[in-house]
Amino acid sequence: MSAQxxxxxxxxxxxxxxxxxxxAAILYEFYQAYTVNPQDxxxxxxxxxxxxxxxxxxxxxxxxxxxxGTLVFLVELAGYxxxxxxxxxxxxxxxxxxxxxIALAALSAAVYGGLLAATAPITxxxxxxxxxxxxxxxxxxxxxxxxxxxxxxxFGNLIADVLAGYFGVGSIGGFVGNFLIAYIPYKFVRxxxxxxxxxxxxxxxWGVIVQALVSAVYICWWLDAMQAVVGLPLFVIWGIIAPxxxxxxxxxxxxxxxxxxxxLFPYVKGRGLYWKDRVKNLA
Amino acid sequence: MFTGLYIERKSFMHGLDPRSKLIWSVLxxxxxxxxxxxxxxxxxxxxxxxxxxxxxxxGTGVALLLIFNxxxxxxxxxxxxxxxxxxxxxxxxxxxxxRVTDVGLLxxxxxxxxxxxxxxxxxxxxxxxxxxxxMWTLEKIKVPHKLALTFxxxxxxxxxxxxxxxxxxxAQRARGLSLDKGSLVERIRKHIPIIVPLFSKMLTDVWDLSxxxxxxxxxxxxxxxxxxxxxxxxxxIFILVSLVFYGVITAWGMGLIQL
Numbered sequence: 001m002s003a004q005x006x007x008x009x010x011x012x013x014x015x016x017x018x019x020x021x022x023x024a025a026i027l028y029e030f031y032q033a034y035t036v037n038p039q040d041x042x043x044x045x046x047x048x049x050x051x052x053x054x055x056x057x058x059x060x061x062x063x064x065x066x067x068x069g070t071l072v073f074l075v076e077l078a079g080y081x082x083x084x085x086x087x088x089x090x091x092x093x094x095x096x097x098x099x100x101x102i103a104l105a106a107l108s109a110a111v112y113g114g115l116l117a118a119t120a121p122i123t124x125x126x127x128x129x130x131x132x133x134x135x136x137x138x139x140x141x142x143x144x145x146x147x148x149x150x151x152x153x154x155f156g157n158l159i160a161d162v163l164a165g166y167f168g169v170g171s172i173g174g175f176v177g178n179f180l181i182a183y184i185p186y187k188f189v190r191x192x193x194x195x196x197x198x199x200x201x202x203x204x205x206w207g208v209i210v211q212a213l214v215s216a217v218y219i220c221w222w223l224d225a226m227q228a229v230v231g232l233p234l235f236v237i238w239g240i241i242a243p244x245x246x247x248x249x250x251x252x253x254x255x256x257x258x259x260x261x262x263x264l265f266p267y268v269k270g271r272g273l274y275w276k277d278r279v280k281n282l283a
Numbered sequence: 284m285f286t287g288l289y290i291e292r293k294s295f296m297h298g299l300d301p302r303s304k305l306i307w308s309v310l311x312x313x314x315x316x317x318x319x320x321x322x323x324x325x326x327x328x329x330x331x332x333x334x335x336x337x338x339x340x341x342g343t344g345v346a347l348l349l350i351f352n353x354x355x356x357x358x359x360x361x362x363x364x365x366x367x368x369x370x371x372x373x374x375x376x377x378x379x380x381x382r383v384t385d386v387g388l389l390x391x392x393x394x395x396x397x398x399x400x401x402x403x404x405x406x407x408x409x410x411x412x413x414x415x416x417x418m419w420t421l422e423k424i425k426v427p428h429k430l431a432l433t434f435x436x437x438x439x440x441x442x443x444x445x446x447x448x449x450x451x452x453x454a455q456r457a458r459g460l461s462l463d464k465g466s467l468v469e470r471i472r473k474h475i476p477i478i479v480p481l482f483s484k485m486l487t488d489v490w491d492l493s494x495x496x497x498x499x500x501x502x503x504x505x506x507x508x509x510x511x512x513x514x515x516x517x518x519x520i521f522i523l524v525s526l527v528f529y530g531v532i533t534a535w536g537m538g539l540i541q542l
Contacts, residue, residue: 102436103436103488105433156437167401
């Protein structure tokens with residue numbers, strides 16, 4: 001039993017190290033790309049090249065991700081969740097919301113959108129790429145507050161678009177895409193305390209790598225499908241926007257979210273706002 | 284506190300029913316889509332959105348923000364689209380690797396309007412519609428009450444939350460926090476003293492806000508409105524003129540008619 005436990009701990013630390021290494025590798029590749037081709041670093045950035053080289057395949061994968069992501073979004077808002085044994089009630093559907101859920105969703109949106117608008121992006125390479133520390137809150141809102149928190153992140157991003165003057169057809173993809181950033185760790189991270197190696201390892205898989213991949217593909221597939229309406233060329237969508245979303249989400253969430261999560265979880269739990277304490281399990 | 288993006292004015296756009304402004308915003312989007320490959324055809328739509336901005340009396344601050352954002356879009360759009368269409372049409376300008384042709388410039392201008400026109404239209408809509416009426420409009424278009432309420436509260440709270448975040452940043456700077464110094468990891472880590480107080484304030488506000496909502500009986504029974512917006516003859520005329528104007532532009536953009 002103890003050998004099994006130490007194996008699981010070792011496995012968790014391994015995932016944690018791999019997650020941090022991926023974040024470090026992305027940062028290193030940014031610098032490398034800028035050193036090799038300062039005029040057009042995106043053309044040599046490996047993630048960019050991957051997305052542009054396999055655009056056709058990624059487009060079809062994106063279609064599947066989009067359908068599943070949108071379906072999950074609608075089903076969860078209706079108060080159900082998809083499990084291996086079919087649909088189950090969650091008690092977190094919009095129709096089940098009480099005043100506390102509405103307040104949580106609205107304030108999550110205001111804080112997320114407010115931080116996006118108030119904090120300047122951190123430039124990694126001038127004129128090439130930057131990251132937004134405010135994005136680190138997105139998975140935490142989902143993990144702490146459940147569906148109201150995830151929807152708050154979606155609204156926050158949408159309102160930040162309106163406030164900054166970037167609201168358009170593309171914002172619809174960003175709306176569900178941001179919901180998924182918060183939803184994936186809420187749904188799949190089993191221990192959401194950030195106190196154990198297993199909790200951190202789960203977070204690095206679902207809250208860092210998987211959510212970043214899903215959100216980048218989801219948002220960019222929407223921009224690609226709506227190209228005639230959005231007005232962006234394909235190489236900008238897949239060559240610049242997709243790697244930007246992916247790398248930003250991985251780097252920020254790998255570095256900042258676990259620290260914030262460990263700091264903030266006791267406060268959320270102590271004030272009775274943790275979703276597992278508020279929602280009756282109807283399943 | 285609960286004004287959000289709404290700016291109080293007595294203007295033509297403020298006096299219109301929110302539904303007519305929403306329809307107008309959608310018409311602007313449709314006309315911009317139809318004219319995206321010919322910037323000349325998009326100019327009347329752009330002028331109409333600027334007129335709406337002026338008719339809403341939003342002032343120079345909002346106008347300057349939009350114009351500044353527009354200039355960035357225009358530059359990016361010209362570089363990208365003129366580059367893609369550099370082999371078609373007559374060359375107008377060659378600057379190193381950048382080759383601008385007449386076709387490239389028309390497409391760039393059209394794509395620029397496609398991005399900027401809906402942005403201006405929605406800014407006019409949000410800035411000239413009271414949150415109360417915005418919620419009423421959302422419910423009229425069958426958005427569930429709780430979702431509409433969440434959106435409107437978030438929209439209303441956002442500007443004050445931006446101010447609070449700014450205050451926290453200033454307070455931490457006064458204590459010696461320097462966000463733009465140090466290595467990348469250090470600069471990311473330095474955001475913790477900004478995020479934590481804001482999050483802590485949020486945890487307090489959640490209970491206050493939920494009490495306010497509870498005292499207003501949110502979630503119990505069907506919601507009614509004391510001040511419903513009335514559809515006036517000016518709304519009908521505005522929509523008819525918009526339908527004709529943007530209808531003709533859309534048809535022109537799609538090549539269905541020649542002007």
